[in-house]
Amino acid sequence: MNSSLNLSAQAQIIDGKATANAVLEEVKAEVEQFKAQGIAPCLAVVLVGDDPASHVYVRNKVEKAQYVGIRSLEFRLDADTDQQTLLAQIDALNRDMSVHGILVQLPLPEQINETVVLEFIDPKKDVDGFHSENVGGLSQGRDVLTPCTPTGCIRLLKDTIGENLSGLHAVVVGRSNIVGKPMAALLLKESCTVTVVHSKTKNIQALCQQADIVVAAVGRPRMLNQEYFNPNAVVIDVGINRIQENGKNRLVGDVDFEEVANHVQAISPVPGGVGPMTIAYLMKNTLTAARLQTQQI
Numbered sequence: 001m002n003s004s005l006n007l008s009a010q011a012q013i014i015d016g017k018a019t020a021n022a023v024l025e026e027v028k029a030e031v032e033q034f035k036a037q038g039i040a041p042c043l044a045v046v047l048v049g050d051d052p053a054s055h056v057y058v059r060n061k062v063e064k065a066q067y068v069g070i071r072s073l074e075f076r077l078d079a080d081t082d083q084q085t086l087l088a089q090i091d092a093l094n095r096d097m098s099v100h101g102i103l104v105q106l107p108l109p110e111q112i113n114e115t116v117v118l119e120f121i122d123p124k125k126d127v128d129g130f131h132s133e134n135v136g137g138l139s140q141g142r143d144v145l146t147p148c149t150p151t152g153c154i155r156l157l158k159d160t161i162g163e164n165l166s167g168l169h170a171v172v173v174g175r176s177n178i179v180g181k182p183m184a185a186l187l188l189k190e191s192c193t194v195t196v197v198h199s200k201t202k203n204i205q206a207l208c209q210q211a212d213i214v215v216a217a218v219g220r221p222r223m224l225n226q227e228y229f230n231p232n233a234v235v236i237d238v239g240i241n242r243i244q245e246n247g248k249n250r251l252v253g254d255v256d257f258e259e260v261a262n263h264v265q266a267i268s269p270v271p272g273g274v275g276p277m278t279i280a281y282l283m284k285n286t287l288t289a290a291r292l293q294t295q296q297i
């Protein structure tokens with residue numbers, strides 16, 4: 001464990017905002033190196049429909065790309081766009097040598113099959129890491145494009161614990177394709193001993209109590225209380241839950257932060273923990289994609 005970890009009752013608060021800013025500065029410097037070689041890294045974002053939250057997410061992604069110097073292209077398609085039209089758009093982006101990353105904002109309208117669309121993206125441009133070729137590559141421990149949220153969680157863990165996570169017991173709560181499963185695969189790649197628990201698991205509490213690392217990705221407000229953790233646990237809370245409390249809207253995680261923060265080694269807050277890392281790693285993935293396609297740097 002990193003000697004900076006606080007062994008007193010107050011846990012280290014893992015500052016995702018600060019780490020995300022550091023990642024963005026790293027990306028900015030790398031973008032300059034690409035540009036010096038005549039390559040302008042480029043991310044294309046495709047949005048279908050009028051979902052207000054998706055519009056906000058896309059705007060944030062485009063703004064962050066601009067900040068780090070990545071060229072961004074936005075394609076907004078009507079809510080009634082058919083699958084063929086979307087695939088034709090992706091085909092054009094797959095063929096366009098100046099585009100290095102393609103992100104299709106989810107969810108898609110119901111007339112479009114999400115799996116078909118995600119599988120249609122060139123795996124080398126798949127900055128979300130959802131293509132089966134990348135999912136398979138990750139499960140084999142190969143260096144491929146990996147999903148942004150769990151990849152950001154690994155960075156937070158390394159910044160907190162140290163580069164070497166080998167031998168630590170990690171419990172991942174949740175087994176979604178977007179977070180839980182890739183998180184488990186990434187931890188295994190780091191030589192952690194990994195336990196994945198889900199809605200059918202018996203006695204989650206006892207399993208979490210044994211963990212050096214707990215990653216919570218459930219989508220249930222404050223599900224994990226103090227009883228789930230041993231005092232040496234490092235806790236990464238991926239959950240983003242909107243709740244009403246005292247007549248106000250609040251964002252809370254899957255971990256009861258107020259209760260747990262005094263009883264573990266380190267914990268990431270919500271908001272300000274994993275959230276900012278996701279978008280920072282989208283930028284990192286765009287550069288990895290550019291590297292894969294240009295064999296540069």
Ligand code: NDP
Nearest residue numbers: 149174175176179198199217218219238239240274275278
């Ligand atoms: P999903 O709903 O796809 O998956 C939730 C997982 O939690 C499932 O595997 C489910 O099990 C499991 N689960 C549900 N209830 C329980 C329970 N009572 N006990 C144990 N396990 C349970 O969610 P996501 O993985 O997409 O997202 C999880 C959370 O992370 C959400 O709050 C989401 O908003 C947030 N998120 C945050 C991101 C960020 O950038 N910070 C990015 C992506 C997600 P089963 O498979 O058996 O149904």
